[in-house]
Amino acid sequence: MVKRGGLKKYRFLRNSKGQSPIIFQKKNSKGQVWVETVIYLLIAFVMMGLVLSFIRPKIEELRDKTIIEQSSEILKEIDNSILTIGTPGNRRLVEVGIRKGSLIIDSDKDVLRSEIESRYVYKEPDKIIQIGNIEALTKSSGRSNIVTLQRNFTKEYDLTYNGEQVLKTLTKAPNAYKLFFTNNGISSDKIAIDFKAD
Numbered sequence: 001m002v003k004r005g006g007l008k009k010y011r012f013l014r015n016s017k018g019q020s021p022i023i024f025q026k027k028n029s030k031g032q033v034w035v036e037t038v039i040y041l042l043i044a045f046v047m048m049g050l051v052l053s054f055i056r057p058k059i060e061e062l063r064d065k066t067i068i069e070q071s072s073e074i075l076k077e078i079d080n081s082i083l084t085i086g087t088p089g090n091r092r093l094v095e096v097g098i099r100k101g102s103l104i105i106d107s108d109k110d111v112l113r114s115e116i117e118s119r120y121v122y123k124e125p126d127k128i129i130q131i132g133n134i135e136a137l138t139k140s141s142g143r144s145n146i147v148t149l150q151r152n153f154t155k156e157y158d159l160t161y162n163g164e165q166v167l168k169t170l171t172k173a174p175n176a177y178k179l180f181f182t183n184n185g186i187s188s189d190k191i192a193i194d195f196k197a198d
C-alpha cells in the first residue's frame with residue numbers, strides 16, 4: 001500500500017503475519033550506476049598504473065640495450081674504416097646517429113669513446129670486457145649505469161680533430177652527424193688521422 005502526501009518515496013509492506021509495516025526506500029538506479037562506473041574506472045586506472053610501473057623500466061632497459069649495441073656497431077664501423085683507409089690523402093665518411101649519450105673524440109689520448117647512461121647492465125659490471133678492438137665497461141651510478149665503449153688507437157694512430165689535439169664531444173641530435181676522417185700521412189711514427197664532423 002502506498003500512502004499519499006509526503007511519503008511518496010517509500011513503500012510499505014506488511015510481513016506474512018500481518019505485523020507492523022517494513023519500510024523500504026526506493027533505489028535511485030541512475031545514481032547507483034554512476035557510482036559503480038566511477039569505482040570501476042578508478043580500479044582500472046590503479047591496475048593500469050601498477051602494470052605500467054612494472055613494465056616501463058623493462059621497456060627502458062630494452063631500448064637502452066638496443067642503443068648500446070648500435071653505439072658498439074658505430075665504433076666498430078669507424079675502427080674498420082680507419083684500419084682500411086689506405087694511402088695518405090684518402091678520406092672516409094661514417095654517418096653517426098646519437099639517440100642517447102655521447103661520442104667523444106679524445107685526440108689528446110688517441111681514443112674514441114661512447115658514453116651512455118642506462119638502466120641496462122651491459123656485460124659484467126666494474127670489469128673491462130674486450131669485444132674485438134672495443135673495450136666495454138659498465139659502472140653503477142645510483143639507479144642507473146654508465147656504459148663506456150672505447151677504442152684506443154694509441155699504438156698505431158695519431159688522432160686530431162680539425163687539425164688540433166682537442167677533446168670533441170658529439171651529443172644527442174635529431175639528425176645523424178657526418179663524421180669525416182682523413183689519412184694525413186705519417187706523424188711521429190704513427191698514421192695521422194684527422195676527424196671532422198658536420
